Amino acid sequence: MKPTIYDVAKKAGVSITTVSKVINNTGSISEKTRKKVLKVMEEMDYYPSGIAAALTVKKTYTIGALLPDISNPFFAEMAKSLENSAREHGYSIIFCSTDYLIEREKEYLDLLFKKQIDGLIIAIEPTDSDMIQKLQKKHLPHLLLSVDNPVLRTSIVSTDDRLGGYLAGNYLLEKGHREVSVIYEDNRSSSRYRLKGFMEAFENANLNVNKNLIIPSKSKMEEAREAARIILKREKKPTALFATTDLIATVFINEARKLNIAVPDGISVIGYDNTIYAELCEPGLTTIAQPVTDLATYAIRMLLETMEKPDLPKAKILLTPKLLERESVKDIN
Numbered sequence: 576m577k578p579t580i581y582d583v584a585k586k587a588g589v590s591i592t593t594v595s596k597v598i599n600n601t602g603s604i605s606e607k608t609r610k611k612v613l614k615v616m617e618e619m620d621y622y623p624s625g626i627a628a629a630l631t632v633k634k635t636y637t638i639g640a641l642l643p644d645i646s647n648p649f650f651a652e653m654a655k656s657l658e659n660s661a662r663e664h665g666y667s668i669i670f671c672s673t674d675y676l677i678e679r680e681k682e683y684l685d686l687l688f689k690k691q692i693d694g695l696i697i698a699i700e701p702t703d704s705d706m707i708q709k710l711q712k713k714h715l716p717h718l719l720l721s722v723d724n725p726v727l728r729t730s731i732v733s734t735d736d737r738l739g740g741y742l743a744g745n746y747l748l749e750k751g752h753r754e755v756s757v758i759y760e761d762n763r764s765s766s767r768y769r770l771k772g773f774m775e776a777f778e779n780a781n782l783n784v785n786k787n788l789i790i791p792s793k794s795k796m797e798e799a800r801e802a803a804r805i806i807l808k809r810e811k812k813p814t815a816l817f818a819t820t821d822l823i824a825t826v827f828i829n830e831a832r833k834l835n836i837a838v839p840d841g842i843s844v845i846g847y848d849n850t851i852y853a854e855l856c857e858p859g860l861t862t863i864a865q866p867v868t869d870l871a872t873y874a875i876r877m878l879l880e881t882m883e884k885p886d887l888p889k890a891k892i893l894l895t896p897k898l899l900e901r902e903s904v905k906d907i908n
Contacts, residue, residue, distance in 0.1 A: 578619045587615040638668045638878065639687035640696040641680065643763075645672035647794055647822055648850035649865070650698065653721070656871035657696065664879060666693075673699055675762065675793060681706055688713065694878045696720050700763055701727050716881040720874045723764050730881065731891045732874040736765045739863040739896035740772025743817050743845050746861075746898055748780055751908035752815040752843060755784060758802045758827065759819040761791035766819040769847060769863075773817055788813055792823060799826035807834055807842075814907060815843035821852040824860055828903070839905035849899050859901030866894050 580598075584591045589612060596602035597612040615621075638661055642650045654670050661668050669690060671683035680699060684706055687695065695717040701707055701724055710717060710727070718730040747755055757773060760766035770789070777784050792802035799822065806816065807830055818824035824846030828838050838844050838858060846853055849864035873892050881887055 578621045580621075583612065583615055583619060583621050586619065587612050634693055635691045636666050637690060637692050638666050638694050638696060638875075639690070639692040640668055640670050641683060641699045642670060642672050643675055643699045644795065645670065647820070648852050649820065649822075649848045649867070652850060652867050653698070653871060656868045657875060660871045660875040664875065666875075666879075668696075675699075677702070677706075684709065688715075694882050696874055696878060697727070697729075698722060700724060714885070716878060716885060718874060718878055718881065721765055721870065723768070728889060730877055730889045732870055732877060733765065733891075733893055734865045734870065734896050735893040736768035736896075737772035737775075739847060739865075740769035740774075740817075740819075741776045742772075742896065742898045743769070743847065743863055744773040744776025746900075747815050747817065747843070747845065747904065748776060748782075750815075750843070750904055750906045752813075753782060754788075754811075754813045755815045755817060756788035756790070756806050756813040757784065757817045757819070758790045758792050758799065758806070758823050760794055760823075762793060769819045785813075794820040794822045796822075796826060799823045800830055803827040803830040807831055807836060812836075812842060815845070815904065818844065818846050821846040821848045821850045821856075821860060821862055824862070824903075825852045825856050828856060828860075839903050843904040843907075845904055853899070853901070856903070858903050861901045861904045862899055863896045864899045865896055869894055 580591055580594050584594045589608065593604060593608065594612055596604050597609050640657060642654065645651055645654060658668050669687060673679045673683060695715055697717055698720045700722055707727055718732060719727065721733050723731055723733060757770060759770045774784055790802040790805055792798045803826055816827055818827055824844050828844055831838055831842060836842055846860045846862040849862045853860040853862045877890065
């Protein structure tokens, strides 16, 4: 049977109040008594309830994080960086992968409220009005990470996705590509900004991207395959593809290989994120790199500041992406 605070107090020969003070590091207690109680807690393998401690100090030292798809390597790497950064500040994180489902977003948000989290990181597109109202009503400190949503007025930490898309477009132009295709996530604002920046690069060169070659797809295997097949089965194929995530780019390369279309000789490919997929891909994937560790560090730091000072003005941090050249794009000049 799990030991209780009463068992610890009895064995240590002290009051329950004394044990509570030791647990929460409050009140005036002699060092001898403190060590005695801690020793008994260790011997009995006693761990205080997180919720009980929260009621005392009004903190659980827990952060919630809503992610769209933890199987996507970008969000898996982001989760790892967030956890590392949170631990440095004495916090743990509860990760919830919503799989782009609104119903699951609601369920997870209710769960996180019940866990009495101190703050929330939102990396999903918060489109459900009920969820937004509930979040604002609770006055829970929160921020957006890697998304930009004007409906939810809060601080934002993201990469300059418009610039990233522009870098990708300008790079393909420099390599001589004029007939290009794009596969983008139409359900994420970050991806729409990448597409916008890409189109601007071509517009600045007095060129247009064929709208029939701009294909929407979630960053999920099956949808990315379908989008890739639409492009690869065209009689007149583009010379290059810009995929707004590395996952989509990698799926495209695999589908091209099945049709005996070589990358980059048959078609060039550039991705976005610089995840492990970009390194493992054959050939190595040229991509727009996001500073994942810096994004996580800024997000945790800004959230903690908001938790300490709720009246701080909302801020927007945009980090700079950079192009990382590998072997998946051919110079056809």
